[in-house]
Amino acid sequence: MGEASQESEQRPAGGPSWRPRLVTLFVPCYVDQLRPEAGIAALELLEAHGFEVDVRLGAICCGQPFANAGYAEASRATSEHWLQAMSGAECVAVLASSCAVHLQRESRARPPRGADRGAPEPPVLELMAFLARFAGAAPAGRWPRTVCLHSSCHGLRESDADRSARALLARVQDLRVVRAERADECCGFGGGFSVEFPELSVRMGHDRLREIVLTGADEVVATDVSCLLHLEGIARAEGVRLEFRHVSELLRDALREAESPRASAAQPLERAPAGAARR
């Protein structure tokens, strides 16, 4: 898998008519392990939009956690491994804006490669930005619910992810997208921050959750599963009944709903008894 295709000759992909045929989907480590449904939905959503999708199991982590914690060398080595693993791909779609921002930065910081030194680097796009660019005009299905889009900080301030997700959701029929108060406020996850300052992290999440609940939304979607796992953990502890899903789960279901209404109810994967989980 992963042979560079004909179209890849046109890279770097700037041309207005360029559209990748084969997309390599990168599902970050924590999504892979903790929320596979998001990865599956992303893959099915890409396929529903007519892309051939490839997954390369040779990469698991983008390196960002190391960089943010101040371990620059560990980050560089990990990112380098990731870029190697993706070498020759036509285009990589990343299922997390924070990983995508980090990888784009690492990719730019890398010394340019000559034509004789192997395949050129693939463009790296966050999944929502990818879809907005290459499938933004396609039918987006139907989803008759009220949803709150939680803006992740990387998606909002450092990439197009949030704007792209909003644009994609706006095309879904019968979907009401609501904004919480203080929509640009961080949820308090922050990677290592959530472990080093758990009291503060939880309070920030609690405050976000309160604003989200006030919107009356049936479900919460975001471009980053990390925010969702954090918010969901607080919601469950506080007995707040809300569904937390990646945007691609909603978009996939909306397409299915439009095809055959009611047949779409996504079957939750079987789960091990959760550690401290309680409902």
Next chain:
Amino acid sequence: MTEAAALLRARLARALADRERVAAFDHRVWSIRDKRLAAAARHPHWEALRRAAQAIKAHALDHLDSYLEQFAARAEAAGAVVHFAATGAAANRIVLELCRAERASLVAKSKSMTTEECGLNEFLEAGGLEVVDTDLGERIVQLFREAPSHIVAPAIHRSRGEIAALFARCFGPGQEVRADSIGALVEAARRAMRPQFLAAEVGITGANFAVAETGGIVVVENEGNSLLTTSVPSLHIAVVGIEKIVPRLADLGVFLALLARSATGQRITSYTTHYAGPQRREDAERGIRERRLHIVLLDNGRSRVLGERHHRRALACIRCGACLNVCPVYRRSLGHAYGWVYPGPIGSVLAPAMRGAAGSALAQASTLCGACTEACPVGIDLHEQLIARRTESRAARTPLAVRLAAALARRPRLARFLLKRLRRRPALNRRLFRAWLAPAAGVPTRLIPALPRESFAEWWQRRTRRNGR
């Protein structure tokens, strides 16, 4: 987690325990953010102004040595006396000597974070002087015997009721202080402070800008207390950080517009005072009184920041407080949890250079959400600088756990093999995730994610096999 970080966590957790105060603090600070956004939106060239400020400051910092010389020469030509202080302690000694030479017993001070940074009040008091802060917020925290919680609004962590009780206690039984009216509180403070203004022998201020071209300093304020502080006593001492230099008078057109809007959402503050040399004013009874202006230019770690490639631009800070107001951590800290004079993102960036190793832990207390960088009127990439501070604070040798994690991150097959086994062991997971469960009176307030039987990679492999690929 280092000891300093653990202490910081404990201070932040203690602040959080005061739920109502944190909620009120958060609400008040957030409202300044809204005012800034509204004021910025009304300015037709806001982004151009930010870019101009960034360019002017970058130029000024690149040539700080020559601009400082120019400033000092022109200030002295205008009749001021200029001192250079390498440290806060040196600045304090200079100020105390000047006060002693003046045979002063009462010093009036206007708002100055630079003197807070030096601990000037405590030093002068230990030297036998009485010091009265005349900015209302500063006066309130002085009477409470505590530090400012915000660099623009020093008493924003206090409620109106608390301030009324404080005034009733401090201003004597003759004072009627009503908590239901801000006007009444201000009036009470004004009555108590007026005699002190008139009796003070020395007035101390900071400065918002020092103009190299003219040798003048500029103070912006809303209460007029700074004007009184400098116009009654015959000696005016200004303690000014060396990064306050702007090259030309015309540059103020950029910075005054940015500062007022970013700090309080005002188009311009009530008073903008230019001091070019000492004031000369005729006194009807005593003829022309001799007045003197001394300017203490303070380094106190600033030249160290100037020498740090990644952090030099942090010296462009105009102390507007915008990064504090947007910071979700600051707004839940009551300001004091940071443990030093400059809280919030800018403080955490400056702390390691200005406070040494003790300040390094502050950079940990951030989710790196980037709201500070987005808000900064002079374009300081604050959250990137926080990451750089974390990198700098790491020991030369990476801890074993991090090296193991990084090694696994490059061995996806092994990592997935181990993670698969880990997912099957809920008890072990609970232990590993324990740090995630914030203990609030022993009750977990965040639950760990439920663990799936099958990871995405396992699903993909199963699907690939099924499809015979």
